[in-house]
Amino acid sequence: MAIYTHLGSMEEVQHAVRVEGFARLAAVADAIPRSPDPVADLARVSDAYFSFGLGQPHLYRAMFIDRPVRDDDAGAAAFDRIADAVRRCIDAERLPGVEPTMVLMWAAQLWSMRHGIVTMVLSGALPEPQARLVLSDMTLRLLIGYGDDPAAARRSLDHALPAPGADR
Incomplete structure (x- = not known):
């Protein structure tokens, strides 16, 4: 009853949980230190999600x-x-010739890609090690598609993330 006294209704409890969850996710992303490699940092933020x-x-x-x-x-x-991580990649000229309007589009692509894979793992449709392989490959292909040099993108991902299947 204390929760209902404080928040008023089940809907308010659900809303408070949702708000708190997103605040925690943002805090996790904020805790990732910036490195000189913005593509590696983007990979770390995505992996944290x-x-x-x-x-x-x-x-x-x-x-x-x-x-x-x-x-x-x-x-x-x-x-x-x-x-913000996508903007840093653009500012560092790792993703050259990008229109500013594409930042939100690319962030949404990276976000939704992670969301889909998390949902598949949580539902039991995809084992976590396989999911990490899929995410690594998808991320690499998106970065190259966005204009990053393939070898540089691979080095950044290899530097940022443990090898798929490695102990975390």
């Missing part, structure tokens, strides 16, 4: 799977962390 989802499946469901009880922008700050 993946690991967060797998590590807190019930909270992840409340954030992403359950329908929000009201319109909000609870996920905006977490999404901004990915968009």
Whole structure:
């Protein structure tokens, strides 16, 4: 009853859990130190999203799977962390010739790619080691498609992330 006294209703509890989950996800991204390699940092932020989802499946469901009880922008700050990482790659000329309007599009592609794979792992449709291989390959192909040099993209990913299947 104390929760209902404080928050008022089940809908308010659900909303508070959702807001708290996104705040935690943004904090996880904020805790990743910046390196001189913005592509490696983008990979680390993306990997943190993946690991967060797998590590807190019930909270992840409340954030992403359950329908929000009201319109909000609870996920905006977490999404901004990915968009900022994409901007850093552009500013460092790792993704040359990019229109500024593409930043949000590419951040959404990276976000939704991770979301889909997390959901598949949580549902049991894809084992985690295989999911990490898929994410690594998809990330590499997107970065190359965005204009990064293939060898440089591979080096950044290899530097940023443990080899898929390695102990974490």
